[in-house]
Amino acid sequence: MPRSANLTIPRRPLRVIGGAVIALAIAALIITLFWSILRAAATQQPSTSHVDLGYLIYITTLQAVLSTALSLVVGMALAWALNRLRFPGRDLIIGLFASAIVTPGLVVAFGLLSVWGRSGWFGFLDIPVFGLGGVVAAHLIFDGAFAARILLARLDGIPDGRLKTGQSLALDPWTRFAVIDWPALRSTLPGLAAIIFLLAFTSFPIVLLLGGGPAVQTIEVAIYSAVRLDFDLSAAVQLALVQIAICAVIIVLSSALAPLSTSLDRSGEPRWRDAAMARWLQWLVLALALLGFATPLLAVLADGIAGLGDVLVQRAFWASLATSLWIGIASALLALLLALVIASARAASSSRLSRIVLGAPAYAYLAVPAVALSLGAFLLVRALGLLPETAAPFVVVVANALLSLPFAMATLAPPFEAIARSRGRLIRALGLGGVRQFREIEWPLIARDVGLVLALSFCFSLGDLGVIALFGTQDFATLPLLLVRSLGAYRTHDAATIAALMLVLTIAAFVALPKLFERLGRADA
Amino acid sequence: MVRSTLLALAVALGMGLTSPPAPAFAADALTIYTYDAFAADYGPGPGLKFGFEKICDCTLQFVATDSSIGALRRVQLEGASTKADIVLGLDTSLSGEARATGLFAPHGLTFDTLSLPSAWTDPDFTPVDFGYFAFVYDKTKTPNPPTSFDALIKAPANFKVVIEDPRSDTPGLGLLLWIKAAYGDKAPEIWAGLKPHILTMARSWSDGYGLFLKGDADMALSYTTSPTYHAIAEKNPNYGFADFSEGFYPQIETAGILKSSPNQALAQKFLGWLATPDAQAVIPETNWMYPVSGTVPDGFPPAPAKVLILDEAAITANKSAWIDEALAALR
Numbered sequence: 001m002p003r004s005a006n007l008t009i010p011r012r013p014l015r016v017i018g019g020a021v022i023a024l025a026i027a028a029l030i031i032t033l034f035w036s037i038l039r040a041a042a043t044q045q046p047s048t049s050h051v052d053l054g055y056l057i058y059i060t061t062l063q064a065v066l067s068t069a070l071s072l073v074v075g076m077a078l079a080w081a082l083n084r085l086r087f088p089g090r091d092l093i094i095g096l097f098a099s100a101i102v103t104p105g106l107v108v109a110f111g112l113l114s115v116w117g118r119s120g121w122f123g124f125l126d127i128p129v130f131g132l133g134g135v136v137a138a139h140l141i142f143d144g145a146f147a148a149r150i151l152l153a154r155l156d157g158i159p160d161g162r163l164k165t166g167q168s169l170a171l172d173p174w175t176r177f178a179v180i181d182w183p184a185l186r187s188t189l190p191g192l193a194a195i196i197f198l199l200a201f202t203s204f205p206i207v208l209l210l211g212g213g214p215a216v217q218t219i220e221v222a223i224y225s226a227v228r229l230d231f232d233l234s235a236a237v238q239l240a241l242v243q244i245a246i247c248a249v250i251i252v253l254s255s256a257l258a259p260l261s262t263s264l265d266r267s268g269e270p271r272w273r274d275a276a277m278a279r280w281l282q283w284l285v286l287a288l289a290l291l292g293f294a295t296p297l298l299a300v301l302a303d304g305i306a307g308l309g310d311v312l313v314q315r316a317f318w319a320s321l322a323t324s325l326w327i328g329i330a331s332a333l334l335a336l337l338l339a340l341v342i343a344s345a346r347a348a349s350s351s352r353l354s355r356i357v358l359g360a361p362a363y364a365y366l367a368v369p370a371v372a373l374s375l376g377a378f379l380l381v382r383a384l385g386l387l388p389e390t391a392a393p394f395v396v397v398v399a400n401a402l403l404s405l406p407f408a409m410a411t412l413a414p415p416f417e418a419i420a421r422s423r424g425r426l427i428r429a430l431g432l433g434g435v436r437q438f439r440e441i442e443w444p445l446i447a448r449d450v451g452l453v454l455a456l457s458f459c460f461s462l463g464d465l466g467v468i469a470l471f472g473t474q475d476f477a478t479l480p481l482l483l484v485r486s487l488g489a490y491r492t493h494d495a496a497t498i499a500a501l502m503l504v505l506t507i508a509a510f511v512a513l514p515k516l517f518e519r520l521g522r523a524d525a
Numbered sequence: 526m527v528r529s530t531l532l533a534l535a536v537a538l539g540m541g542l543t544s545p546p547a548p549a550f551a552a553d554a555l556t557i558y559t560y561d562a563f564a565a566d567y568g569p570g571p572g573l574k575f576g577f578e579k580i581c582d583c584t585l586q587f588v589a590t591d592s593s594i595g596a597l598r599r600v601q602l603e604g605a606s607t608k609a610d611i612v613l614g615l616d617t618s619l620s621g622e623a624r625a626t627g628l629f630a631p632h633g634l635t636f637d638t639l640s641l642p643s644a645w646t647d648p649d650f651t652p653v654d655f656g657y658f659a660f661v662y663d664k665t666k667t668p669n670p671p672t673s674f675d676a677l678i679k680a681p682a683n684f685k686v687v688i689e690d691p692r693s694d695t696p697g698l699g700l701l702l703w704i705k706a707a708y709g710d711k712a713p714e715i716w717a718g719l720k721p722h723i724l725t726m727a728r729s730w731s732d733g734y735g736l737f738l739k740g741d742a743d744m745a746l747s748y749t750t751s752p753t754y755h756a757i758a759e760k761n762p763n764y765g766f767a768d769f770s771e772g773f774y775p776q777i778e779t780a781g782i783l784k785s786s787p788n789q790a791l792a793q794k795f796l797g798w799l800a801t802p803d804a805q806a807v808i809p810e811t812n813w814m815y816p817v818s819g820t821v822p823d824g825f826p827p828a829p830a831k832v833l834i835l836d837e838a839a840i841t842a843n844k845s846a847w848i849d850e851a852l853a854a855l856r
Contacts, residue, residue, distance in 0.1 A: 040602060106732065110739065118685075119740025130725050208690060208728040209736070213720070214852040225692035228594050230845065231601065316566060379602060389588075471590075481561075484591075487731035488562040490754050490813070492738050 019345020033376025041233035067200035075147025101146035102459035111296030173278035194254035247367030304500020307493035339408035400461030447521020572807035621841030678718035703774035716854035772831030
């Protein structure tokens with residue numbers, strides 16, 4: 001970090017302390033969960049189970065590296081195309097792309113099969129969808145589209161002034177990308193790459209459904225098996241620690257890379273069109289992306305129509321919908337609060353070490369295996385003397401908020417950094433306090449991102465339920481749980497409809513919330 | 526069945542003499558941990574609750590975990606402080622492991638009039654329902670399904686099946702035991718032969734069967750009674766199960782009473798009643814398995830001619846090794 005930067009950052013000790021408290025609390029929670037499992041493991045007989053750890057690490061890493069690299073390339077290409085092109089329905093398509101990452105893995109996998117599978121729309125092409133290729137392709141749908149959504153926000157934020165200068169210099173499309181776009185994207189890439197790597201590395205339902213057998217696996221699968229089948233808790237903890245250790249390297253690397261300055265202005269309508277060749281390429285990228293990303297999601301919607309009548313008359317559906325909505329809203333607000341505190345603390349701290357300490361726990365949660373979280377939470381709740389059934393809603397809200405925290409951080413941290421760097425002098429000169437800094441400078445600039453964070457976290461908790469597997473809660477059902485129960489009772493049409501309705505909710509949240517908050521931010525400015 | 530009920534009562538009275546005084550039946554509550562499809566609105570749970578509460582002067586509460594293994598793990602974690610009186614939904618391939626936990630008490634009941642694949646002598650677990658693992662296919666797409674594992678291995682390379690992971694799913698484990706029971710030491714060769722036909726190994730039965738219904742595979746590992754569901758509930762007669770000449774491996778779902786339960790007598794009464802035709806009438810068209818007593822509804826296939834059995838001690842001792850062996854052959 002250049003020394004001169006320190007002088008421009010306003011001192012905000014309260015923010016740093018607040019962020020530190022939350023970061024330490026998350027770290028303490030993770031440690032407590034593991035401690036709960038280890039305590040239970042201590043009472044067990046040593047077991048005979050064993051895994052081929054070397055192969056597991058190799059195949060998991062290979063798959064995660066492929067997924068990450070491809071997702072970033074595809075995400076950049078798509079963000080580039082979407083940034084330049086304007087057409088009716090653009091917002092809807094952006095919402096659709098963004099929603100992919102929060103759609104339950106099973107739903108995306110089934111959507112992929114509806115399109116590319118043997119009986120799918122393009123089944124006649126006979127493209128193999130099972131095996132390593134299928135797993136990476138499914139991850140690409142999630143993560144490539146998500147990367148595009150995040151990177152697009154950076155490109156859309158390039159100030160008009162820079163664009164005008166570039167245009168007056170008559171930069172060719174490649175130079176324009178290299179000189180104007182790349183610097184705007186660069187700061188976001190490490191955090192984004194870390195998230196995608198962690199998601200792919202810990203992927204579970206997709207790997208098992210599309211992996212095609214034991215040749216393609218993840219460590220997460222082995223942990224699940226150690227807990228559920230062998231009930232070998234110490235082996236599970238050992239595997240979990242291996243997973244966390246590998247993920248930690250990634251997390252620390254990405255946390256240590258200081259995000260570079262990001263601009264915060266929003267660009268209007270693009271008046272600078274690239275040359276004809278580049279525009280053709282942009283349309284081509286968009287068309288391919290639609291074919292690859294949007295069709296599986298459209299297939300999910302199409303598959304769901306048939307069962308609509310059956311599902312809408314079920315009381316269980318409406319009860320689950322209500323539960324899902326309040327869980328989603330509660331965990332979205334919690335995730336936003338945590339992300340705001342940590343992101344502003346990170347932006348206010350100037351040492352590399354404190355940035356790692358503040359940022360790492362937020363990401364660490366992604367590295368902890370879901371089955372270990374579930375088990376640890378269950379043991380912890382019991383150790384606290386609570387009834388699992390009573391604690392379930394709170395556990396789900398906290399778990400989902402923490403699950404979406406890395407995404408919230410990836411969205412909010414860069415603009416906070418940018419404000420500290422670009423508006424720091426102004427804030428110091430005006431002598432603004434922390435509250436006014438937030439209200440008058442930061443809020444108007446991040447309002448849209450806040451909407452995006454709320455949408456992300458809301459949809460994440462709509463899609464996830466892994467943590468309460470053991471809690472025993474038939475009265476506490478959310479939409480994904482209802483979906484799984486329907487599938488488990490041969491009711492595949494009901495399941496398809498629930499999946500489609502969840503997707504509709506997700507897309508709606510993604511289109512509406514960022515717009516709403518952008519408007520709120522403007523009204524306050 | 527009257528006899529077993531009487532016996533249950535006799536045992537209950539006997540228990541009353543030797544153990545601390547148990548609370549009376551009245552207003553007692555019985556808590557049963559089970560898998561979620563069993564407790565669901567369209568599962569057998571509500572019907573059984575209704576039926577038993579009419580005769581027991583008690584309340585029955587099902588607590589649903591995500592799977593039967595999940596229910597067992599939960600009581601293992603909770604130990605003596607568990608609220609559960611009964612764990613329901615384990616199967617015979619998990620009996621040895623469940624017994625070894627030392628958490629279950631003998632049920633003290635006899636079941637000698639049941640229609641089961643083999644006589645029931647288990648002192649700790651009682652039968653709930655049963656089925657046979659089988660590969661299910663779509664008759665309109667596969668007019669000539671394979672008739673044995675050998676025929677499946679020799680089928681064209683593009684003939685694909687979905688199986689479930691033996692580490693995470695009871696049908697997946699069932700297939701492993703089925704092949705072991707049929708082929709013994711030659712099982713790895715069968716797995717290696719099946720490898721090109723295995724489209725994928727799903728985490729759960731529902732994922733795998735969903736893939737098959739979507740048309741991505743020609744067959745899926747399920748039960749002989751799965752086509753019955755489609756025929757009765759969906760009025761779709763187009764599904765069948767492949768009749769394998771090696772014979773079929775059964776899955777018998779079981780229930781067991783926890784030692785820590787203060788409601789031993791009531792729990793025994795419930796498990797005795799659960800095996801009666803009265804209770805069993807609820808099972809077939811909610812859980813799509815065979816009842817252990819009473820009449821089998823029309824449309825359920827007759828029992829297979831040849832039923833394979835493995836010794837419980839052998840399963841418990843070798844399960845991990847057999848899983849490793851199969852996974853090695855597939856990789």
